[in-house]
Amino acid sequence: MEIFLDYLWVFLIGGLVCAFGELLIITTNITSARILVTFVLIGVFLEAVGLYDYISDFAKAGINVPIVGFGASLAKGAIGAVKTHGFLGIFTGGLTATAGGIAAAIGFAFLFALIFKSHTKK
Amino acid sequence: MEDKKRNEAYNKYIKAKIPKTKPWPSLFNSFWVGGLICVIGQGINDFYLWVFPNISQQTGWSLTLITLIFIAAFLTGIGVYDQIGKFAGGGSIVPITGFSNSITSPSIEFKSEGIIYGICVKMFTIAGPVIVFGVASSMVVGLIYWIISLF
Amino acid sequence: MKTGQKTENSFESKQTIRLKNQPKIIGSYAIVGPKEGKGNFADFFDYVMKNDFFGEKTFEKAERKMLESAITGVIQNAKLQPKDVDLMIAGDLLNQIISSSYAARAFQFPFLGLYGACSTMAESLAIGAVLVDGGFYQNIVCCTGSHFSTAERQYRFPLELGNQRPPTSQWTVTGAGASIVSLQGDGPKITTVTFGKVVDWGINDVNNMGGAMAPAARDTMLAHFRNTKTGPDDYDLIVTGDLGKLGSEILIDLMEDEGITLGMNYCDCGQTYFRRDQKTLCGASGAGCCATVFNSYIIKKLNEGEYHKVLFMPTGALLSTTSSQQGDTIPCVCHAIVVEK
Numbered sequence: 001m002e003i004f005l006d007y008l009w010v011f012l013i014g015g016l017v018c019a020f021g022e023l024l025i026i027t028t029n030i031t032s033a034r035i036l037v038t039f040v041l042i043g044v045f046l047e048a049v050g051l052y053d054y055i056s057d058f059a060k061a062g063i064n065v066p067i068v069g070f071g072a073s074l075a076k077g078a079i080g081a082v083k084t085h086g087f088l089g090i091f092t093g094g095l096t097a098t099a100g101g102i103a104a105a106i107g108f109a110f111l112f113a114l115i116f117k118s119h120t121k122k
Numbered sequence: 123m124e125d126k127k128r129n130e131a132y133n134k135y136i137k138a139k140i141p142k143t144k145p146w147p148s149l150f151n152s153f154w155v156g157g158l159i160c161v162i163g164q165g166i167n168d169f170y171l172w173v174f175p176n177i178s179q180q181t182g183w184s185l186t187l188i189t190l191i192f193i194a195a196f197l198t199g200i201g202v203y204d205q206i207g208k209f210a211g212g213g214s215i216v217p218i219t220g221f222s223n224s225i226t227s228p229s230i231e232f233k234s235e236g237i238i239y240g241i242c243v244k245m246f247t248i249a250g251p252v253i254v255f256g257v258a259s260s261m262v263v264g265l266i267y268w269i270i271s272l273f
Numbered sequence: 274m275k276t277g278q279k280t281e282n283s284f285e286s287k288q289t290i291r292l293k294n295q296p297k298i299i300g301s302y303a304i305v306g307p308k309e310g311k312g313n314f315a316d317f318f319d320y321v322m323k324n325d326f327f328g329e330k331t332f333e334k335a336e337r338k339m340l341e342s343a344i345t346g347v348i349q350n351a352k353l354q355p356k357d358v359d360l361m362i363a364g365d366l367l368n369q370i371i372s373s374s375y376a377a378r379a380f381q382f383p384f385l386g387l388y389g390a391c392s393t394m395a396e397s398l399a400i401g402a403v404l405v406d407g408g409f410y411q412n413i414v415c416c417t418g419s420h421f422s423t424a425e426r427q428y429r430f431p432l433e434l435g436n437q438r439p440p441t442s443q444w445t446v447t448g449a450g451a452s453i454v455s456l457q458g459d460g461p462k463i464t465t466v467t468f469g470k471v472v473d474w475g476i477n478d479v480n481n482m483g484g485a486m487a488p489a490a491r492d493t494m495l496a497h498f499r500n501t502k503t504g505p506d507d508y509d510l511i512v513t514g515d516l517g518k519l520g521s522e523i524l525i526d527l528m529e530d531e532g533i534t535l536g537m538n539y540c541d542c543g544q545t546y547f548r549r550d551q552k553t554l555c556g557a558s559g560a561g562c563c564a565t566v567f568n569s570y571i572i573k574k575l576n577e578g579e580y581h582k583v584l585f586m587p588t589g590a591l592l593s594t595t596s597s598q599q600g601d602t603i604p605c606v607c608h609a610i611v612v613e614k
Contacts, residue, residue, distance in 0.1 A: 109195055
């Protein structure tokens with residue numbers, strides 16, 4: 001029963017975050033690049049003020065899977081690295097924490113670009 | 123001057139004339155598709171934690187995101203992701219899968235211009251700003267924490 | 274300086290030209306992609322491609338091949354030989370109009386490249402008709418085309434990106450149309466030509482081309498009616514290019530403000546191009562849109578005698594991605610030709 005409740009939270013919060021993105025698209029007609037940037041900045045902000053961990057505790061994938069989570073890891077990485085490495089952490093922290101995601105995105109994009117060809121929209 | 127007035131009036135007229143789409147169906151679609159993607163992510167995460175009980179929370183999430191990125195890149199390659207996007211809008215843009223799609227789609231599209239000038243150069247035409255803004259803002263946050271830590 | 278002298282074929286304003294010798298459109302040919310081949314004009318096209326690649330490796334090469342086969346087709350349709358063609362006037366939507374130039378390379382005709390965006394078909398026919406009327410050339414090929422996939426990646430986003438199209442957006446037609454203008458032979462006559470001015474009413478939404486282009490159509494239509502002393506009722510059909518659903522409604526409103534009512538004889542190629550269930554939102558657009566409709570449906574109906582006098586006036590949005598990213602508004606143009614049985 002508890003696991004079901006967990007997944008329900010994930011669904012509801014993830015869905016609401018995405019619906020908020022859609023609302024921005026409908027009302028302001030912005031492009032997907034701007035949507036992604038907006039949500040990354042929201043994530044960075046939430047982590048910087050320390051709110052993110054509270055949300056992530058009960059929302060789990062509902063907030064980690066949206067790109068907000070990507071922004072939060074960038075900020076979290078920077079903060080953590082500053083604590084351990086001092087000044088250098090400002091530069092190394094963000095990318096170190098997100099290296100897996102970025103490398104995966106680049107690597108798989110390159111791989112599939114070599115394999116597949118673009119399809120015309122129907 | 124008169125032109126300016128006419129243009130303003132015309133823009134106002136156009137704004138009123140543009141067909142209004144009903145927001146609720148598209149909001150609903152992006153809600154449930156977005157929610158579903160997050161649930162799939164949670165499922166993948168729980169699966170990894172079950173198979174490898176010794177890994178940390180952080181590692182589990184990294185593996186989950188990488189898996190989702192892989193799935194989205196593959197769906198982009200076979201031409202399915204743009205159809206999901208057409209239906210779900212924000213529901214498939216906001217999750218990390220949308221980020222993966224925005225890197226894979228220009229790579230595939232510009233393959234015809236070669237590997238270096240096509241795939242590699244155009245890879246970040248859409249997702250570039252995301253990384254630039256993300257990294258730059260994380261540096262700002264790091265800088266603020268560093269200054270605070272001095273006192 | 275006014276000389277007070279009027280030549281035989283001049284109107285009040287030099288913007289409209291009457292063609293004394295009435296050059297004829299002796300051949301026409303339209304080739305379209307698979308989606309267009311399922312649209313409302315499906316029965317009229319000469320050739321429907323099986324897929325968008327047309328047997329080529331890239332979409333750009335496919336667009337080029339489409340123009341080439343339209344030209345080959347139109348020469349056959351007019352029962353001519355390639356050596357009979359004196360001049361080729363063509364244009365398309367790609368940067369540096371590469372599709373037209375490469376197609377011209379294949380034929381070795383003297384070549385004039387045009388860019389009038391989606392109005393290119395009327396522009397090329399108008400220039401071709403004027404040159405033939407002046408007796409400078411015998412047979413001129415006029416050709417225009419566009420391809421959904423090449424236009425999409427040049428002006429908008431990669432095909433595989435999962436984004437939604439705004440409700441005012443239009444679907445670029447994959448297709449090419451070609452005509453041959455000549456003094457000898459049979460076919461509908463081009464009698465009057467009005468070249469349009471560039472009109473910009475301050476729209477900068479690149480997803481609302483209809484709204485941006487409607488004022489250009491209004492400007493040319495008013496000039497044409499004024500100069501020729503005609504009205505909408507003098508034509509069996511008044512047809513604009515790709516204003517789309519929204520743009521054509523705007524044009525009707527704008528003309529209403531000027532006291533001119535566009536009735537049942539007005540239609541827009543873009544609005545009527547696709548069936549409703551094909552989900553193209555505001556309709557079709559692109560240089561190929563009016564080019565394929567003109568060279569199939571309109572010419573056939575003129576030849577069959579269903580229409581006697583058609584005012585063909587496609588509009589074009591003369592923007593580039595650079596200008597729109599720099600925040601400029603969209604300048605538009607509209608050229609009109611009158612075609613009579």
